[in-house]
Amino acid sequence: MSGLTDAAPAARRRGARPKRPAGPMQRREARWGYFFISPWIIGFLLFSAVPIGASLVFSTLDFQLTDPGATSFAGTSNWERALADPDTWTSLAATFRFTVLFLPLSMVVALGLALLLNSKHLRATAFFRLLFYAPSMIPLVAGVLIWQQVLNPQTGWVNRIIGLTGVHATGTDGIRWFDNPVLVLFAFSFIGLWGIGKSMVVNLAGLQGIPTELYEAAEIDGAGWWRRLRSVTLPLLSPIIFFNLVIDSVAILQYFVVPWVLFGATGRPDGASRFLLVNFYQQAFVFGDMGYGAALAWIIFIVVAVLTGVLFGTSRYWVHYGTERS
Template identity: 80%
Template sequence: MSDFTEAIREARRERRAPKRPASPMQRREARWGYAFISPWLIGFVLFSMLPILASLVFSTLDFQLTAPEEAAFVGASNWERALSDPDTWTSLLVTLRFSILFLPLSLIFALGLALLLNSAHLKATNLFRVLFYAPSMVPLVAGIIIWQQVLNPQTGWVNRLIELTGVQATGTGGLRWFDNPVLVLFAFSFIGLWGVGGTMLVNLAGLQSIPTELYEAASLDGAGWWRRLRSVTLPLLSPVMFFNLVIGSVGILQYFVVPWVLFGDSGHPDGASRFLLIHFYQQAFAFGNMGYGAALAWFIFIVVAALTAVLFGTARYWVHYGSERP
């Protein structure tokens, strides 16, 4: 503990010490560094920063794609409309409902696959890694078309497997996954679980970075598989789980391709697939109201930023890093 305190004090003294002027070699290295990253900086300014600033300007205009010359300044009217529009809050509710269903399923499923592939008792682990990751390499639109057939109420094999349990799943009274406003969220979840290969690999990399000595010490103390998982694996894997949680949460708030391919910008007949980005796309591009669409885009950004801030705020209570000191 004293060595750690002394190291902190030494670091503070170095920060307070006056900085020495850079040597000619350091200045030359800095110039070369800026030269090498300049293509990325130019691309970021042209294709990211300027469009972001332009969208902020558009959010204050009555800007129609069909008549850009008639754009007029309206101030905060688009923001007020976005906050008072019932469709905005309905789409946010649909997005949150889907996130509550799918996000825990995807994280647990990916972690379970990683634990299985990290097991020393499993044979041909490399083959299974490829098989589990392969679906995430399939183009998303092609995968959606495949799942349309898999979940077909008449010929899909999911309904036929369900019928083996004695539940009528085909025919007029069968399970219509894409027509029922409740089942459609489960259909989206099936499609999402099919592509958790990337999350699985991240978990697998985290599992393989845990020192085996900790498992050996826990085994010598009489800890079983569940105790080792709860006391060793999950605490040391918590930074990886936190990363997957943040990425998954942001991804769900930007959920767009699957419902758009299945139902288009009009969405599910009962509004069950009207996610936030579907609402934004319909207003900005289908209706051509780019000013209101820009305000919706900033609304989505604020929601994503707020959720990310909440996740980072709670991370101190359950995320543990191996390099932490008491």
């Protein structure tokens, strides 16, 4: 009892205020707040929470879409099968290889374009902003089909430009981007960079929110462009960089449309396009093994959750907010 009685005076000494009960106005505002967000809550429960819970139940069942009447309890056999399946590890390795290649490349290019468009020395910035953002508005499937022709080994203009430099021959000896397990990752990166406009706009908005007085003070102190970038721009832009890093990481781990449109479930070439979500879609909706597909979906969720947790856990060491106190 003495510990409980000493807690209140200690809290008062630390400046803590006792919690007051909510008044009638606060309760009324809270009810109206829940009323206005109720459509989102209902939508989340119906279209997100319930399917997530159902998929967890399905992962414990032997559930075939072609014969739902023969569904039976399978326990952890779907999880054990997923962890023992070589396709699971192949898809995980392919996803992480592409993540390691494309994630830093997309972050650097998006930030570089934002810095360029934020420059006071560049004219017609509105035109270039539209030019870089417009590809992200094109439907992804249409963009993939366009890039399939752009990277065609015989007629694609990328190979023709490379041939003009004398680095590689064109024609029948053109670079076969979609037949090499290494080059296909670069082809995916080209397609991804084409739609990088959204990340660029977010970075540009963050850059325009940095006070110009800080740059002026840095210039007075003799700081050059690189020093201003390191000491002013990147620290103040770190919350925006962190936001893009989390969103892009989650999106890349769920990479699906581009490899599926180009190669379907074949995994060509040599399993390089068999990403996590491609493997899940094949098992669940092509083969109809919904129980096993649900287990794969939860494995994807765990991978995404672990990576997101790591990013949030390490953010305290490099993300700086303008309102935080040392």
